[in-house]
Amino acid sequence: MKKFGIRTTGLEYIFETIISNYILKNNFKENFIFLEVGSAGCVSMKSFYEIVKETIKHEDWSIQGLDLCEGWSLDWKDINSFDGLTIFKEEELIREGNLNSTLNLTDKPREWVAETFAENSIDICFIDGCHGSKCVYKDFKTVESKIKNGGIVMFHDSGMAEMGTDWQACCSEYINVRKGIHDAGLLNASENTDWQPLADIVGSRVHGLDGNGLFITQKK
Numbered sequence: 001m002k003k004f005g006i007r008t009t010g011l012e013y014i015f016e017t018i019i020s021n022y023i024l025k026n027n028f029k030e031n032f033i034f035l036e037v038g039s040a041g042c043v044s045m046k047s048f049y050e051i052v053k054e055t056i057k058h059e060d061w062s063i064q065g066l067d068l069c070e071g072w073s074l075d076w077k078d079i080n081s082f083d084g085l086t087i088f089k090e091e092e093l094i095r096e097g098n099l100n101s102t103l104n105l106t107d108k109p110r111e112w113v114a115e116t117f118a119e120n121s122i123d124i125c126f127i128d129g130c131h132g133s134k135c136v137y138k139d140f141k142t143v144e145s146k147i148k149n150g151g152i153v154m155f156h157d158s159g160m161a162e163m164g165t166d167w168q169a170c171c172s173e174y175i176n177v178r179k180g181i182h183d184a185g186l187l188n189a190s191e192n193t194d195w196q197p198l199a200d201i202v203g204s205r206v207h208g209l210d211g212n213g214l215f216i217t218q219k220k
């Protein structure tokens with residue numbers, strides 16, 4: 001089984017299924033882009049990369065990781081063990097690898113998203129940066145127009161069980177991902193004519209493991 005990152009125990013099968021089914025449905029459409037907001041040690045990103053590589057039938061694809069220059073959970077041992085990963089820091093190339101996997105470090109991540117991606121260009125986005133409600137809302141709003149019709153956004157740490165745990169200094173509140181999702185009008189199908197909720201998965205922490213939840217929505 002592939003290894004994913006922080007608090008993902010129990011989500012391995014879901015990640016693999018969501019990504020590979022999406023690709024299998026759209027296998028011959030060119031230019032597949034996956035963006036991870038808050039890629040930290042790139043442990044999840046490496047597995048996302050492997051799933052895509054194993055499934056896709058063309059070469060026109062990329063996995064883009066995004067984090068802060070001094071990201072809170074950057075683990076350079078893990079990052080350096082990702083063979084082929086290209087790394088940019090504030091647009092400057094600091095490690096040359098292949099073009100299918102790129103880690104982008106910047107202190108203006110939302111501006112970077114706004115400038116880097118065309119409208120309707122991203123297939124799947126995994127939002128896993130700051131887990132305060134304001135950041136989750138802003139991260140979603142930053143990527144919303146960049147997602148293709150039929151594209152998918154996954155929010156990590158969205159389960160009820162983890163709300164109110166782990167202080168998020170950036171937003172001065174405890175984990176409150178669900179409020180960010182709610183404020184974006186994504187929680188209920190009836191609230192939003194542009195997005196369709198696909199799944200609201202409870203984390204394995206409710207069974208005594210360490211996984212948090214995952215909310216998945218699809219652009220109509």
Ligand SMILES: C[S@@+](CC[C@H](N)C(=O)[O-])C[C@H]1O[C@@H](n2cnc3c(N)ncnc32)[C@H](O)[C@@H]1O
Pocket residue numbers: 004005006008036037038039040041042043044045066067068070071072073074109110128129130135
């Ligand atoms: C929980 S960790 C991410 C874990 C990673 N996704 C994984 O699966 O292992 C959160 C990361 O988000 C980064 N971060 C915080 N705010 C961010 C933002 N606005 N944009 C991008 N990354 C951000 C932090 O620096 C931190 O490294």
